[in-house]
Amino acid sequence: MNETLSLGRIAGVRVGLHWSVLVIVVLVALMLARGRFPYAHPGHSLLAYWALALLTAVVFMASLLAHELAHAVVARRNGVQVEGITLWMLGGAARLRSEAPTPAAELRIAGVGPLTSAVAGGLFTGLALALRAVHASGLVVEAVAWLAAINFVLAVFNALPAAPLDGGRLLRAFLWHRTGDRLRATRGATAAGRGLGWFMVVTGCGAVLFAGSLSGLWAALIGWFLIATATAEARQAQLRSVLDDVTVGRVMTADPVAVPSATTVEQFLAEVPFGRYRHSAFPVLAPDGTVAGLITVRLVDKAPPQGRAATTVGDLMRPLPQVPTAAPGDPVVDLLPRLESSRDRRALVLDGGHLVGIVSAADVSRALSWLTTASGTRS
Template sequence: MRASFRLGRVAGVPVGVNWSVLVIFLLIAWALSAVQFPRAYPGRSLVEYWAAGLAAAVVFFLGLLAHEVSHSVVARRNGIGVEGITLWLFGGVSQLKGEARDPGAELRIAGVGPLVSLLIGAFFGAIAVALSLAGVHGLLLGSLAWLAGINVLLAIFNILPAAPLDGGRLLRAAVWKATGDRTKASVVAARAGRILGVVLIGLGLWQFIAGAGVGGLWLALIGWFLIGAAGVEEQQARMGSALRGVRVADVMTPQPQTASGAMTVADFVDNYLFAYRHTALPLTDGDGHPVGLVTLDRVRGIPADRRAATTLGEVACRADELVLARPDEDLTELLPRLSECADGRALVVTDQRLVGIVSPSDISRAVQRGSLRDQLTPGGH
């Protein structure tokens, strides 16, 4: 999930927000301000309802951020790098640079998020109880009670034993510890996620038919998302098993042909296109440092009458979007980063100079060979 814009850093971790957050933020604020608070506390002004609803929605998303930051902090303490955190429609995601090295690390990283949400819920709940005992009632108490309940609910939902929820990670840690097989543990957690997704879709549709309206459809949408995400996790687990022990240098195309960003698209099409065997062309400066990446799809998008006036540098994947890798890096560590640039390639560098390129077809061939290796090796998965 890519961030639409950056908020800054929290605990040293870059934090971004996807545009879809606006959808759920407005939905929560509207439900509180226009439905729940007026029904529970009649007689207040529209401004008071919306002020309380917006404030509660903002604090809720700050709680989601704290949940994800806790994952990132514990991941770094367990030797795993963190690319950043992105808040989106279904909550948040911490983009880790690798996998937990053992079941204990997996348990700590996964378990801290629900624990933080539970503590936040308990904090707001304690304040609400104290205010209630002191005779304070109204929108303030209602907002605090809602924040307490929603964070406790978030913690409970997240510990359900199904990937990609935190509970799925906990299940994976348990199965991994019991069997010693990370891949089997990941597949078990992913299949549990599919089962939970089907249950949520069925429950949501039943609620919708029974008159729950948008709430039922939202539950079904969450179930649909879980099924898709669980399927991706199972695929990644099997891919990771097939690629274990494979380095970037084992699959890359060494010393690829390069071009200058100053070359025009017309010059490339007229003089280089048919001589070049690949669909992606790295751009380098005079010292061999990668500065961009051009694909045939990007070139194809330039109208013929503009090609002579457009340089490859203008249509390339920019330098700050490039995915760079080392030859000795494990291929499984590179895979999560390949989605960072829309072109899906990685440039391999040594001392900041280009020495190779990894494409989706290179990954596909490596997976096929790795799967064959596992089938032919006694005890392979």
């Protein structure tokens, strides 16, 4: 899930919002402003209901962010690199560059999420009781009580033993510790995730069809997300088992053709596709020879025809900080998630800061196909 709006860094972790987060903010605000608040505390103005509902929805998203930040902070303390956090319609996602090194680390990383939500629920409960004790507005107390309840619900739901929920990670840690086989443990956790997902889809659709409850649609949507994510996670685990010992250096294209950043688009296109530049993506070199970024066909296409003589490749390129990078000795399985989530599906391979290769998602897929075939032949 790629971010649409960056919020900078919190506790050293890059945080962003996906546009779909507006959906959950609007839905929560609508549910509170048009339902729970007027029903529990009638007599207030429509503006008061909506203002408090929107504020409550924002605080709810902050609770989700705290949940994901807890994962990220504990992951870093256990030697797992964190790429960032993105909040979206169905919650949040902490993007980890690698997996936990041990079952114990997996247990700590997964367990801190539900624990954080439970602590948040306890804090909001205490705040609601304190506000009630000082005779604060019943509407405000209602909002804080809802935040307490929803955080407890999140804690319980996330603790269910089904991937990709935190409880699924806890289940995997247990199975991994018991069997010593990470792949087998992942299969067990993802199977539980698909089972829970189908249960939610069936019961959610049943609630809509037989009880007329539109809330069943939300349960069905979450269930479908669980099925899709658990299935993808199982495939990723299988991929890791095949590519476990493969390094980036073995699949990359070594010594790729690079484009000087001062090259004009007109000059560049004069050698495409039959001249020196025969590919669809190229590293870009700064005047001092260091890597500056990446240029692709799609980026070049943004230059208007009448301005190509004055526009340089450096003006259009994707700057290096926005391009995935790896070292030749890095495991391919750790690079692949970043490749698949990147805009250009390319990574530059650097050795001591010097360009030594380029790798695409297609390169990894090709290697995977051959390795899978070879493995099948041996069996």
